[in-house]
Amino acid sequence: MNSLMKNIEFSKVLNLKDLISYQQGQVISRTIAQIPTVSVTLFSLDKGEVISTHTTAGDAMFRCWAAQRKFDRR
DSSP states (O other): OOOGGGSSEEEEEOOGGGGGGGOHHHHHHHEEEETEEEEEEEEEEEETTOOOOOSSSSSOOOOOHHHSOOOOOO
Protein backbone atom coordinates (compact mmCIF):
# COMPACT_ATOMS: atom_id res chain seq x y z
CA MET A 1 0.00 0.00 0.00
CA ASN A 2 2.87 2.39 0.72
CA SER A 3 3.80 2.37 -2.99
CA LEU A 4 0.47 4.10 -3.73
CA MET A 5 1.39 7.24 -1.81
CA LYS A 6 3.46 9.90 -3.56
CA ASN A 7 4.62 13.26 -2.22
CA ILE A 8 2.89 12.80 1.14
CA GLU A 9 3.64 10.94 4.34
CA PHE A 10 2.06 7.46 4.53
CA SER A 11 -0.54 6.76 7.23
CA LYS A 12 -0.87 10.35 8.44
CA VAL A 13 -4.06 12.43 8.60
CA LEU A 14 -3.64 15.48 6.38
CA ASN A 15 -5.73 18.48 5.39
CA LEU A 16 -5.77 18.40 1.57
CA LYS A 17 -6.03 22.20 1.42
CA ASP A 18 -2.64 22.42 3.14
CA LEU A 19 -0.97 20.17 0.55
CA ILE A 20 -1.19 22.62 -2.34
CA SER A 21 -0.66 26.35 -2.62
CA TYR A 22 -2.46 29.05 -4.56
CA GLN A 23 -0.46 31.22 -6.94
CA GLN A 24 -1.90 34.14 -8.87
CA GLY A 25 -2.17 33.47 -12.61
CA GLN A 26 -1.09 29.84 -12.24
CA VAL A 27 -2.37 26.28 -12.37
CA ILE A 28 -0.64 24.24 -9.68
CA SER A 29 -0.91 20.44 -9.47
CA ARG A 30 0.39 17.86 -7.01
CA THR A 31 -0.01 14.12 -7.39
CA ILE A 32 -0.56 12.50 -3.99
CA ALA A 33 -1.31 8.88 -4.94
CA GLN A 34 -0.54 6.93 -8.08
CA ILE A 35 -0.58 3.41 -9.43
CA PRO A 36 -1.06 2.32 -13.07
CA THR A 37 -4.87 2.33 -12.78
CA VAL A 38 -5.44 5.21 -10.34
CA SER A 39 -4.03 8.71 -9.97
CA VAL A 40 -5.10 11.25 -7.32
CA THR A 41 -3.97 14.78 -8.14
CA LEU A 42 -4.77 18.04 -6.38
CA PHE A 43 -5.15 21.21 -8.47
CA SER A 44 -5.14 24.88 -7.53
CA LEU A 45 -6.31 27.32 -10.20
CA ASP A 46 -6.47 31.10 -10.28
CA LYS A 47 -9.55 32.83 -11.68
CA GLY A 48 -9.65 32.43 -15.47
CA GLU A 49 -7.20 29.54 -15.52
CA VAL A 50 -8.25 26.11 -16.88
CA ILE A 51 -7.05 22.53 -16.85
CA SER A 52 -6.40 21.35 -20.39
CA THR A 53 -8.68 18.73 -21.92
CA HIS A 54 -7.49 15.18 -21.39
CA THR A 55 -8.82 11.64 -21.51
CA THR A 56 -8.61 8.78 -19.09
CA ALA A 57 -9.39 5.09 -19.27
CA GLY A 58 -11.26 5.28 -15.96
CA ASP A 59 -13.66 7.57 -14.14
CA ALA A 60 -12.80 11.06 -12.97
CA MET A 61 -13.91 12.92 -9.86
CA PHE A 62 -13.97 16.69 -9.43
CA ARG A 63 -14.30 18.50 -6.11
CA CYS A 64 -14.12 22.25 -5.61
CA TRP A 65 -13.55 23.53 -2.09
CA ALA A 66 -13.76 27.27 -2.59
CA ALA A 67 -14.53 30.09 -4.98
CA GLN A 68 -16.70 30.09 -8.05
CA ARG A 69 -16.24 27.41 -10.67
CA LYS A 70 -17.32 26.39 -14.09
CA PHE A 71 -17.05 22.71 -14.93
CA ASP A 72 -17.33 21.72 -18.60
CA ARG A 73 -17.73 17.96 -18.93
CA ARG A 74 -17.33 16.82 -22.52
